[in-house]
Amino acid sequence: MTVTIFKNLTLFDGKRTKNINDAWIAVDQATGKITDVGSGAIPQNDLEIDLAGQYVMPGLINVHTHISLDPTAFDGGFGKSKVETTILAYQHLRKLLKSGVTFIRECGCLYDIDIELSKMQQKGVLHHIPTILPSGRLFVMTGGHGDAPHAAYRVDSADEMRKAVRKGLKKGAQTIKMVATGGVMTPSDFMEDPQLSTAEMRAGVIEAHHKHKKVSVHAEGNPGIQNALDAKADSIEHGFYVTKKEAQQMLAQDTYLTPTLIAEWVIPQFGKGKIPEWELKKAADALDDTYQNLSLAYKLGVKFTCGTDAGTVFNDFDKTPAEFELLTKLGMTPAEAFKCSSINSAKLCQIESEYGTLETGRFADFLVLKNNPLVDVTAVKQLDKQVYLHGIREF
The missing domain is CATH 2.30.40.10 (Urease, subunit C, domain 1)
Incomplete structure (x- = not known):
């Protein structure tokens, strides 16, 4: 040796x-x-x-990235070809690494590119990028947040979810990402709009857990957060309007919360005059509420992870270090903020014996x-x- x-x-x-x-x-x-x-x-x-x-x-563990998205494009870059998107994804991975991120969990990737890159990484033919825990495509309802070409499995029943998750796992997904609410980026829905139902998500959670894989759920408002918790999701992504009751349920179920504060912060910070007013308003209205709600959840003992939603508009792949400063606004000390990455993110990704x-x-x-x-x-x-x-x- x-x-x-x-x-x-x-x-x-x-x-x-x-x-x-x-x-x-x-x-x-x-x-x-x-x-x-x-x-x-x-x-x-x-x-x-x-x-x-x-x-x-x-090194930093970022448990919420979208390496195939283009943060400089207001449409996310969904119109790019697979070749263009793959090259962009590699560039984003290099930027993540330079910023200090050494491990990522993807939370929805166009064309399942993350699965292919991860396989190449494991074979030893792809180097100089963070270690990837791939998710492949999202799981969404027809017409829901994230329903775009090459981006998602459209599921509209528990049986469709069950089959889609099985397909995703067969392709090589190592984590499953579902969508339970609308979001900031979609003009036709809002954070409080429920999307996938509890029954649909529960069917997918059961399938993922059969293969010892974790399920994360995009849930910004209610009743979507509650639906995801009742489906026994392993992590709530964003969770901007989490309630005291939901935080207590998260504690009881050992559910993690990935706040992605930077993703919400950058929109009103950099978006004035560049993006539609409806989008600015949705982000700005939620930010103050977010700090209040998440501060309460943290005080109650909910386990927070480190994720940035990198790839969304204005949210470039070098911004992970800025997330920790925002986490301290929830009442965390620097050590507690960093442990969201080193300990909690590693445990959520089931890699704590080798990483973190x-x-x-x-x-x-x-x-x-x-x-x-x-x-x-x-x-x-x-x-x-x-x-x-x-x-x-x-x-």
Whole structure:
């Protein structure tokens, strides 16, 4: 075994609430996994890399991305060919990695491109991108949010959902994404409009769970959030209008919440004069309510994950670091905000034995920062930070 020691660093391992001073990390060059972590005297090794006292923290896990969408196009870029979309998706993956994201869970991908890219990654023929947990296409009702060519399975009954989920799993989906409400981007529906029914979603959840896969549900308002919870979804995506009763049900069911705050924040921030007034109004009206509702859910103990909805309008693939600053507006400390990624996101994706924290047995996916992230949550926004993937520097 050939070992590289990263030394002279201050370590936030993603688990503790305090840094480890004068720390070092030992990495097996063959596997890219951490073999030991410590402080003080350095063990025997083959290669040493001195990080000059900088701060090291886990690579970011983003559990809500749409790598096939174009955030610069108001229509999402749905009209592009599969070849164009694939090239765009690869560029987006590289941008995610440069921003510090080392693992993603897709939440709906055109042409099932994420499934194909993930298979190539697993075969060892595609490198220099975050590890992908692919979802393939969305599961939506006819005419619902996300119903676009090459984007979704249209399902209008429990039986249709059951068959569609089976098809998605056969193609290689490792996570399932459903849509229970309207959204900001669709002119014909609103956040409070219910879409897939509880019975339809429940049929899909059962099928996914048979294969030990998790189900996430786009649910911005009610009654859609309640419908998704009653269907036993594993995570609620957005959840802007979550109630106290629903938060308590989430606790009882161990359901995660992915707030995607940045996706809502960017629309009124950058959209004036560029997008329709109806779209601006839907986002702006919801933002204040979002902070209030999600703050209550957090105080009640709901487990939050880190996701950005990257790919939606104005929501580019370099914005994951900005999500943590918004999470602190819900009452989180910097350490608690980062744990949404390192611990909670890893558990939701069922990868916690290999990803998320910088401990023995995990992959050496980490960031090197100039400033202390546990003191200043914006330290992770550093543009020239070092990004390591399985112990190899990518940026």
